[in-house]
Amino acid sequence: MPTSNQHDNSSTAPQAFSTASQFLSTASQANPSESRRKFLRGGLVTTASALSVSSTLHANETPAVHQSTSDTSSSGEPIRIALIGCGGRGTGALNDSMSINDNVKLVALADLRKEKCERTRKSMFGRHKEKVDVADDKMHEGLDAYKRVLDDPNVDLVLLTTSPGFRPSHLAEAVDAGKHIFAEKPTCVDVAGYHTCLAAHDRAVTNGTAIVTGTQYRRQTNYVAAVEQIRQGAIGDIVSATSRYCSNSIWFKNRQPGMSELDYQLNNWMHFIWLSGDQIVEQAVHNIDAMNWVMGSAPETAYGSGGRFTRPDGSEMWDSMSIDYQYPGNRVLSFMCRQIPNTKSDNGNVIYGTEGTMYIDALSRGSRMMDRKGNEVWSAKGSISDAYRHEHKELVDSITSGKPIVELKETAKSSLTAVMGRLAAYTGQQVTWDFLTKKSTLNLFPESLSPDNFPASSGHAIPGQTKLT
Template sequence: MTSPQNPSLPTPERDGELTHSSCNDPSRRKFIQTGTAVSAALASGLATTRVARGDEPVDNSDSQLVRIALVGAGGRGTGAADDSLSINENIKLVAIADLDEKVPGMTRGRMAKRHGEKVDVPDEKLYSGIDSYKAILEDPDVDVVMFATPPGFRPRYVAEAVDAGKHVFAEKPTCVDPAGYRICWEAHKQAEANGTCIVTGTQYRRQTNYIEAVKRIHEGAIGDIIAASARYCGNSIWHKTRREGMSDTEYQIYNWMHYIWLSGDQIAEQSVHNIDAINWIMGGPPESAFASGGRFTRPEGSEMWDSMSVDYKYPGNRLVSFKNRQVPGAQSDNSNTIYGSNGHAVIYGINRGAFLYDKSGKEIWSMEGDLSAAYKQEHKDLVDAVRSGKPIVELGETTDSSMTAVLGRMSAYTGQDVTWDFVTKESKLDLWPENFDIQGELPEPKYAVPGKTKLI
């Protein structure tokens, strides 16, 4: 599925992008699991928040070919493929699938200009249509499947890829409702049983200034963590007008950011980065959320809200104040502030860096950010883990952060104080359309109104 470009995002992050395994061959499975170990970043301990690794020497010979395929070849998908092809040696892009029949060939051409022989996609492996991803899952020559479709598709697609024995790269968020949350956690467990990898697009977990700042916070550099605030506030977001001949379902997928079953609203689709950082710092998800917000500037037909403010309560009675906003002309802010008993820390989005301060406000540590390197590192870590046979499986961690965003949205939409236990264990909310049909009718949904929208 193809994605419109997204120049109006509040930051240069590759958020809001669209588009809509396997070692089933025993000899291929054995081949792909006997190569190099994890990347230098992991070996040096920079990513110790991830799955624990052994202390064996690392062989960085890149001697084994890894073949990747892309599902969803829009802006975010091509960005992910470009990052993987840029940082990894002895790797090939071998298949591309997208909803739009024109996109796979165009993406192949662009990637070939940048990466030459690393792109080896014959015409018969350019797939299009709503079920085009299935041909990739059935291909025994594909080792890693990269999913950059709209988030609403992600739980089911990733689960199918895990069932097929594929290694997976999944963009964030990984779910937009409690039903998807449970699918993702089952897929996480299945990947662990398979011995296959799932790496996700929460690139701040691999950005060195984030890693170092969180490490120092956990070591007590600002004392005990008392509270925090996080903001993902910017201006407007793209909106696409309906093309002639599109079915209801096709149009909603084309304009997917504005439909909650596909995007989860901005709090899930974009703000999950900040929420994931807070969960990382706090050691896990919150206990509850109490939220508000509203809409003032969205176009007719959009389900999205303009803003949300959420009070998340974490274990130990620690409060996190979270805000997001997309309002033209309003001030932007992408930051996370952590308040400790002996000081505070500020970790900014993108490349603005991280800073620690003592109780008097004196800076005691800082480090610049390099987002581009983090985008690439997640793909280096994935390919190294595939070669080493020591899988990274981080879907559950990102799913918890995605569900934390959904928790805040559900509280804001309904006007209720909502608990983590309710959304993960009791909620019946499933946004996936009943009797999904790409050519079918799909009623235009109404935006949520607190006090009227029910907590399900």
């Protein structure tokens, strides 16, 4: 959950690097960094079957919050990092990794515009001078800039923080290139991207490469402690829950003279659904991921509504959605997200049980449990800034220990859960998990990214007219 522009995709400048033909690519490629990865693992050889047990976080597991006992600098060489997407979220993730890890070095940058690479290099050099070694020819710009990073055998770990529509293809190609990965949330904005993520997860397990995602609440101490309490039966059986991600307005960038349609949409990416997935996917996925974790699975159905009241002309986004998710066991989550100026903000989760109620608040506000009489019987504190950094610590430690974490599958499920809610609101239909995962053909990615004939937006969704596909 963002606390500032540094950690919020919704406040970053745009980044995008891909082509439509690469979107669903699953072809294996040569692995130029394999020998270096083996060196970093200290020669450890781990079978794919063992990795699938030891390195994958599942929805019903609680990831441990601990300080690694491994010596992450024992190999004698640092983990060499590249950032793909030099906006506020990407620069924030890079700073988190370089702040918490001693054995890392920044060696390459990629973005749509080179001046953003230069800005990030300057910022990181000012904060972490001894960990920055980015030559001028290692700052790449353009739609294909990410490819030059993935082709670089000098890169061990890539941070994928472009606009979300590009995340699945970048993940797939980074796995095929043998890179370890940090992938910002969400990991997909449609069904096609979800299946790409599942395949990339499995290949990463087989390859022995790590994938950690930007779902920092799964490593925040008060969230972890609250989920442990729920798992132990402290509030009895879960009956229902509420979750809200309600905030104020979001940025919008006007079209500049001479700007092509493609450049305009990339520059204003939050407002185009193929790039952002709308607020529920791009931002509110944090709370949806937390609730999937609490419930132990994705929901079975979604039914909801919402609308547009304050969005500027040209934006495809809605500014509010209310979704009822039904989870196995007839447990209902009432979920709401909103971005409307001059309205009351509310961000957090409440889980109602047969024996008590658990409040898990967003940001750094902690968790607390109440009994049936309304008395507080338990509480826990947590720091979101610590959680942001801890995910990068666990990632690097898993690489150097030879036990790479691979957690893409659960984040893909949470991202698709958010897509499921968006589709329910957009179409006015009840949407089932079974339909989305087995029958839907939804693929929002454009057939071509040519600036010469890129199509203009077809407008925002209208329930009753927008079809479920």
